[in-house]
Amino acid sequence: MPLREEWCDLARKLDWSFSYADERQVFPEALSGTPWLPAREWRDWDEPFRSTFAEYVATQHKKEVSFQAIAEAVGRVEDISQLDPGWLSAVKLHMATLPLAEFAAVVGNLRAARFGRDSAWRMTSLLGALDELRHTQLPLRAMHDLVRWDEQFEWTHRLFHSSDWVAVAGRHLVDELLLGSDAIEFAIGTHFVFETGFTNLQFIGLTSMAKQVGDRLFEQMLQSIQTDEARHAQIGHPVLKKLVAHDRARAQRLVDKWFWRSFRFFAVVTGFAMDYLTPLSARRASFKEFVEEWVVDQFQSSLDELGLERPRYWQQFLDALPIYHHMVYASAYTYRATTWFDFVLPGPAEQAWLAEKYPATWPELAPVWNNITERWRAAGPGVEWYTHGTTPVSFCNLCQLVLCGGTPSENSAVFVESAGRQRVFCSEPCRELFEAEPERYASHLGVVERILQGQAPANLLELLRYFGLSEANFGRDVHSGDYDFLRPPGPR
Amino acid sequence: MAMPLYVFVRGDTLGLVVLAPETESVDELAQRLSRAAAPRVAPGGRLRVLHRGKLLEGRLTLAEAGVSALDRVDLLTEAQGD
Numbered sequence: 001m002p003l004r005e006e007w008c009d010l011a012r013k014l015d016w017s018f019s020y021a022d023e024r025q026v027f028p029e030a031l032s033g034t035p036w037l038p039a040r041e042w043r044d045w046d047e048p049f050r051s052t053f054a055e056y057v058a059t060q061h062k063k064e065v066s067f068q069a070i071a072e073a074v075g076r077v078e079d080i081s082q083l084d085p086g087w088l089s090a091v092k093l094h095m096a097t098l099p100l101a102e103f104a105a106v107v108g109n110l111r112a113a114r115f116g117r118d119s120a121w122r123m124t125s126l127l128g129a130l131d132e133l134r135h136t137q138l139p140l141r142a143m144h145d146l147v148r149w150d151e152q153f154e155w156t157h158r159l160f161h162s163s164d165w166v167a168v169a170g171r172h173l174v175d176e177l178l179l180g181s182d183a184i185e186f187a188i189g190t191h192f193v194f195e196t197g198f199t200n201l202q203f204i205g206l207t208s209m210a211k212q213v214g215d216r217l218f219e220q221m222l223q224s225i226q227t228d229e230a231r232h233a234q235i236g237h238p239v240l241k242k243l244v245a246h247d248r249a250r251a252q253r254l255v256d257k258w259f260w261r262s263f264r265f266f267a268v269v270t271g272f273a274m275d276y277l278t279p280l281s282a283r284r285a286s287f288k289e290f291v292e293e294w295v296v297d298q299f300q301s302s303l304d305e306l307g308l309e310r311p312r313y314w315q316q317f318l319d320a321l322p323i324y325h326h327m328v329y330a331s332a333y334t335y336r337a338t339t340w341f342d343f344v345l346p347g348p349a350e351q352a353w354l355a356e357k358y359p360a361t362w363p364e365l366a367p368v369w370n371n372i373t374e375r376w377r378a379a380g381p382g383v384e385w386y387t388h389g390t391t392p393v394s395f396c397n398l399c400q401l402v403l404c405g406g407t408p409s410e411n412s413a414v415f416v417e418s419a420g421r422q423r424v425f426c427s428e429p430c431r432e433l434f435e436a437e438p439e440r441y442a443s444h445l446g447v448v449e450r451i452l453q454g455q456a457p458a459n460l461l462e463l464l465r466y467f468g469l470s471e472a473n474f475g476r477d478v479h480s481g482d483y484d485f486l487r488p489p490g491p492r
Numbered sequence: 493m494a495m496p497l498y499v500f501v502r503g504d505t506l507g508l509v510v511l512a513p514e515t516e517s518v519d520e521l522a523q524r525l526s527r528a529a530a531p532r533v534a535p536g537g538r539l540r541v542l543h544r545g546k547l548l549e550g551r552l553t554l555a556e557a558g559v560s561a562l563d564r565v566d567l568l569t570e571a572q573g574d
Binding site: 326327328330331334365367368371372374375386387388389390391392393394402403404408409411413415422424448451452458 | 496498499500502503504505506507508509510511528529531532533534562564
């Protein structure tokens with residue numbers, strides 16, 4: 001039996017010369033990516049894990065057995081129903097937005113497994129595709145048992161099949177990044193930016209919070225998934241290194257674009273969970289602090305190592321970091337029936353924590369929460385509509401998220417007239433990205449365009465049905481406004 | 493004819509879309525926008541509508557004020573507009 005080092009490359013890095021087809025036909029640029037380079041340029045491509053299929057199967061089997069044991073021990077309704085209701089909303093948000101996006105990543109990885117320009121890249125992408133399939137199935141299986149107890153968990157599977165505004169925004173990102181990108185853009189956008197730069201927030205940051213909350217199922221699931229992510233995310237670095245050597249400007253453009261788009265996505269998914277839905281006692285750091293540690297420091301050092309500049313929209317990202325997700329959360333709280341998860345009203349203790357973590361921006365946000373709080377106090381518990389909007393909201397023509405850029409005193413929405421059509425963007429980066437590739441985005445209809453063209457109803461109650469929501473599952477305040485701090489002081 | 497307008501209420505956290513008749517007065521629109529944002533922004537003070545950098549006369553209709561479909565309008569209270 002030869003030593004592992006002797007046979008390893010036979011199993012994972014074996015390229016051959018084509019005799020009856022041209023290399024460009026085998027790896028067309030449209031699918032393999034730009035710049036198209038001959039095979040000899042890719043020959044030294046490598047990544048540090050160097051797993052073979054046999055090793056992969058053995059490792060994954062152990063992980064599956066371990067997760068299954070945890071799911072059987074602590075994943076029953078009677079276990080989950082004991083958890084904090086705000087935290088369960090964070091779980092519902094995560095479960096609906098990520099697992100089916102991971103399923104789309106199966107396609108992206110399989111495209112790279114066929115059209116990636118080096119055999120080791122293709123092999124690692126094949127394992128990546130199997131990882132992503134697992135990352136879809138684990139949550140679907142774990143949440144399935146909870147649906148009979150709480151219908152909102154059904155959105156683990158349903159969200160991306162719906163026309164809900166979060167699904168429209170999510171699909172816009174996922175379709176382009178995971179389904180519509182060539183192998184090079186996929187590797188940089190997904191593996192280098194999205195996974196190396198941002199999923200650490202979700203999979204490491206939230207894991208520590210799950211532990212504090214006592215949600216062992218979620219904690220173990222995220223840990224199990226993160227070990228896969230850590231391996232296949234390594235594809236991004238060597239692809240980017242090659243791109244930097246041959247087309248530095250394109251490398252920078254792809255990093256610029258996917259950095260901004262990833263930030264917008266994670267600001268909502270992770271920002272909500274870390275700063276609002278996780279109970280105060282379980283919070284270890286704010287969303288901003290996690291981003292500073294995992295993105296600002298670590299991602300920046302990866303860029304330095306490759307000799308790339310900070311992303312073009314770095315300053316806008318730093319400006320948005322302490323405010324954007326707060327703007328979206330306050331907006332979504334007052335349109336909570338348009339989502340499938342519930343929202344927490346930050347009380348005096350939570351507001352004090354937020355004021356301490358966000359000293360520069362919270363003073364502008366506090367009046368919004370004070371107004372919502374007073375309206376709950378006036379209406380009393382259970383009267384959800386008094387703190388709920390009914391007027392349609394507007395969305396960005398690029399990221400498809402609500403126009404929540406800037407601050408309460410200066411919304412950063414940008415209006416542009418082009419080809420006889422008015423478009424609106426939440427920010428300058430979204431405008432620039434749209435205008436750089438209009439052929440990719442111009443025909444997409446956002447929620448407002450659908451309403452204006454008669455494809456979707458303008459009336460909020462009818463719009464909820466169009467989103468696929470009903471009274472049985474739409475979002476509410478987690479306590480229906482019944483908080484101790486809202487009660488009048490008792491008799492002395 | 494009703495026209496869609498993009499609306500930003502000063503102090504609010506998001507942009508809204510309203511359908512406004514061309515014959516609606518600027519003051520009537522301002523009242524409606526204030527109510528639309530009321531879950532987040534406490535009403536108060538004299539309301540003013542900003543359009544293309546100018547504060548609009550409250551008694552004018554939207555058509556007279558030059559507001560057209562898909563325009564951006566901002567709602568300010570008097571103190572904010574000063």
